[in-house]
Every structure is written in structure tokens, then in C-alpha cells.
Amino acid sequence: MTAFALIDVNNMFVSCHRVFDPSLHRRPVIVLSSNDGCAIARSNEAKALGIKMGNPFFKIAALCERHDVVVLSSNFGLYCDLSTRTMAILAALAPSAEQYSIDECFLDVSGLPGDLAVWCRGLRATIDRWVGLPTSIGIGRTRTLAKLANRLAKKSERAGGVLDLVGHPDWIDAALTKTAVRDVWGIGAASADKLAGRGVTDALKLRDAEDSWIRKQLGIGGLKTVLELRGIPCHDADSQPIHRQSCTVSRSFGHPTGRHDDIRDAVVSFAGKAAEKIRDERLVAGALTVYAATNRFRTDVAHHTLSASARLPTPTADTQRIIRAAVAVLTRAWEDGAWEYTKAGILLTDLVAEDAVPCDLFTPPPDGRASGLMRAMDSLNRRFGRGTASFGLVPEEAAWKSRQERKTPDYTSRWSDMPVAEA
DNA sequence: TCTGGGGTCCTAGGACCC
DNA sequence: TCTGGGGTCCTAGGACCC
Numbered sequence: 001m002t003a004f005a006l007i008d009v010n011n012m013f014v015s016c017h018r019v020f021d022p023s024l025h026r027r028p029v030i031v032l033s034s035n036d037g038c039a040i041a042r043s044n045e046a047k048a049l050g051i052k053m054g055n056p057f058f059k060i061a062a063l064c065e066r067h068d069v070v071v072l073s074s075n076f077g078l079y080c081d082l083s084t085r086t087m088a089i090l091a092a093l094a095p096s097a098e099q100y101s102i103d104e105c106f107l108d109v110s111g112l113p114g115d116l117a118v119w120c121r122g123l124r125a126t127i128d129r130w131v132g133l134p135t136s137i138g139i140g141r142t143r144t145l146a147k148l149a150n151r152l153a154k155k156s157e158r159a160g161g162v163l164d165l166v167g168h169p170d171w172i173d174a175a176l177t178k179t180a181v182r183d184v185w186g187i188g189a190a191s192a193d194k195l196a197g198r199g200v201t202d203a204l205k206l207r208d209a210e211d212s213w214i215r216k217q218l219g220i221g222g223l224k225t226v227l228e229l230r231g232i233p234c235h236d237a238d239s240q241p242i243h244r245q246s247c248t249v250s251r252s253f254g255h256p257t258g259r260h261d262d263i264r265d266a267v268v269s270f271a272g273k274a275a276e277k278i279r280d281e282r283l284v285a286g287a288l289t290v291y292a293a294t295n296r297f298r299t300d301v302a303h304h305t306l307s308a309s310a311r312l313p314t315p316t317a318d319t320q321r322i323i324r325a326a327v328a329v330l331t332r333a334w335e336d337g338a339w340e341y342t343k344a345g346i347l348l349t350d351l352v353a354e355d356a357v358p359c360d361l362f363t364p365p366p367d368g369r370a371s372g373l374m375r376a377m378d379s380l381n382r383r384f385g386r387g388t389a390s391f392g393l394v395p396e397e398a399a400w401k402s403r404q405e406r407k408t409p410d411y412t413s414r415w416s417d418m419p420v421a422e423a
Numbered sequence: 424t425c426t427g428g429g430g431t432c433c434t435a436g437g438a439c440c441c
Numbered sequence: 442t443c444t445g446g447g448g449t450c451c452t453a454g455g456a457c458c459c
Contacts, residue, residue, distance in 0.1 A: 032427085033426090033427035033428075034427050034428065035425095035426090035427065036425085036427095037425080037426050037427050038426055038427065040427070040428095040459095054426085054427085055426090056425075056426040057425075057426080058424080058425040058426075059425090059426080061425090074427085076428095100458095100459085101458080101459045102459075103459080104459075185457095185458080186457070186458085187457085188456055188457050188458085189456090189457095190455080190456060190457090191456080191457090219433065219434080219456095220432095220433075221432075221433070221456085221457080244430075244431095245430085245431075246429090246430075246431090247429085247430090248428075248429055248430075249428090249429090250427090250428065250429080251427085251428080252426085252427065252428090295426085296426085297426050343427095345428090345429095402427095403425090428459100429458100429459090430457100430458080430459085431456100431457080431458075432455105432456085432457085432458105433454105433455085433456080433457100434453100434454090434455080434456100435452100435453090435454090435455100436451105436452090436453090437450105437451085437452085437453105438449100438450085438451085438452105439448100439449085439450085439451105440447100440448080440449080440450105441446105441447090441448085
């Protein structure tokens, strides 16, 4: 019989800030998305004030002011560092750790002897001591049940951070009844609405619904979710491809712009970042898409997305080649003075491992890390920090610069920002 | 005035072929 | 009036995840 544990960090981004700034403990804290757009992480105190995931900041600014909420810009360098430390511990201490997101990891605990809940409590304590992050763990026969247990572990005072549905199968029905359909992993807002209209409101009712009906309402993915709720594993870890299929870099702008040169500057910068990312993973891209979009929230003007794709003459991760292709594509699709754009991005697709590119007589060989210039840039950026060497404008001077007015120090990645302890 | 970014998979529909 | 059936491939868009 299978058993999975899902461990995740409670309020990850807020908790990362608290590691380095203890004054944030017991206070309402939120972290804003890029461009200081909306709340993407909230401490429990902030959740208690009614601040929801994804709330636009300008709509809750007054509430935050009134309740003295600490509002921070996001600092992904910090989160990635603490995530890496946490995942390294899990890889060392847990059998078969499979990272799922920046703050979540599935553990296959099928063969583990003894009381799983006791073992998980030890794991939590280790991460708390070594990294300083609070975690929760759910245990179930399938990943979907582990997710569900994890969610309840967070809510229950008595659970002590761990809920084990494998050791206590008699708790499953109660756990499913307590979980709204919308909160089941794999059921989104659209499916939840559809199900609610037919009387299926909680996870227990969903589990006991009829297969063919589910298949018709929710498709093949929905049926897999229901089987998982019944304890039949359907999420196959082995079916995951070895490397990613695409790579995006996009940003919202601090101010809208309709100028070709501004969009071009942004695309040049994004193309550089995207190329660096895939070089890092030893991939090359076979094609790319460039896009720019107007503000999708405005109701008083028409929306528009400019989007254009091209194949690269030969699969590459060379920044200069990718920039050249991206600018050519943008310029070809550009219409002067037509729209005010608030966001742009680049998408690299047809990714292949650099040493697995099919070659034929008439295609020049791919050039992944081959270029000396790229190697030099990458090592400069690794040694002196991201963005030390790049093509195009420095972001601070660009017209599309994102807002980031509440930035915290780079505690773990900049010597001058390192916290000093006095004893 | 101000609304994130980065992924995956599935499905429907059109083009094309025999 | 009547005007096949069944593949494949590609793309756009939806839904979902964190």
C-alpha cells in the first residue's frame, strides 16, 4: 500500500521574512507580487483581517493602514535560498523527496516503519531548528489525500502540524466532509461551480459520485482526482518529463507605454533572462513567442494582445541569437500607435537538452553553452549577483521598470545586506 | 491612478490528407 | 435536395496549480 506525505512551509514568503526580522512575529504581514500589485502571501494575523490571496493592494491599502499591517515587496532571491535549504534537508532525511513547488514537497513514505506521525513531527522540528521555517505535514494513501490532510493539519490546533490519514483511516470520511469541493487539489473555481449546481459541495460527496458522470462533467483530470480521493494513486511521478517544456519571462510595467522602443527594451531584457535560465538547465530552445498585452482589468477600453512566434534557425540558448530573433519577431508584428501596453513577455518553446538535439546534414549544430561570451557572462552573474552583466538597459533606467517600493534586504545573497549579530 | 509570474495539461476546432 | 469517414497535426483557449 502506498503512503505519501506532503510537507509545505506555512505562509512561506512571510515566514522567510520573519527568519531575518523577528520583529515581524505576531504582527499582520503581507507580501506583494511583482510591481507591488497584489497580496500573494499573508501571515495568519493578516488572514484574520480578511485579506485574501490575490487581493489588489490598492483595494486593501486603507485596511492595512488602519490595522498597522506590515507590507513588503517580494524578494524571490530570499525565498529561493530558504527553499533550497529546506529541500536539501528533506532530500537527506526523507526517502524519495519530490519537490512540487517552491514550498512543497511530496515524500513517498510507503515503506517507512513505525508511527508516521511521530516521524513527521521530528522532520518538522529539524526544519524549524536548522532553517527557522514553520511547516505542516499531511499523510494519505495518495497525493491528493496527503494534500487534503495537509490543509486540515494547518487549520487544526490539536493536530500539532501533522495529520495522518494512513494511520487513522477512520478519520478519512470526517476529513472529506470538512473539505469543500473547491479546496480539493485539482478542482478549481469553474469545476466547483459546476459541481455545486448539482449538489456536490464537499469532498465526500465528490468521492462517492459516479465515475461516468464525473468523466462527463470534469473530464479525465477530474476522474483522476476522484479516484485519488478513493485512495487509488493516479498521479504518476514517473510520467513527469525530465526537463521543462517551456520557459517564460514576463513583467507588468510600472506605467503603460505604446512606444515600440520601450517594448523592445523590455523584450531584450526578458530574452536575456530567459536564455540564462535555460542555459542554466543545459537546454536549448527551438522556437520563441513574443507578446505584449494591454491592461486586462480596464472595462472602459478594448483589450489587445500582440503575439508573434518564430522558429529559431538552429536550437540555441545564446542570448544574442535569441534577442535578435525576438526583436525581429516583435518588429514584424508591431503596429505603430495602436495600443497602450502594460505587460510584455517572451516564451521559449520546443526546449531540448543541449546534448540531445537531433542533427541532420543541413542544419548547423546547436550552440548551447558553446559561446565563450555566454560562459563569461554566466560566471560573472553567478559570482557577483544576477544582472551584473546583461544585454540592453539596466532595469532601473527602463521605461517599463516595475514598482518595488517596499523591498527588503537580500539577507542571503548580498554581502552588504548580511545581518550582523552583536553579542 | 493602482490588479503577479511561471508553469502544466486537456479540449475543441480547423486544416489537411487519403 | 443530395455532398464520407477517419485519421493527424497544429493552435488557441480554458482550467488548474503554486
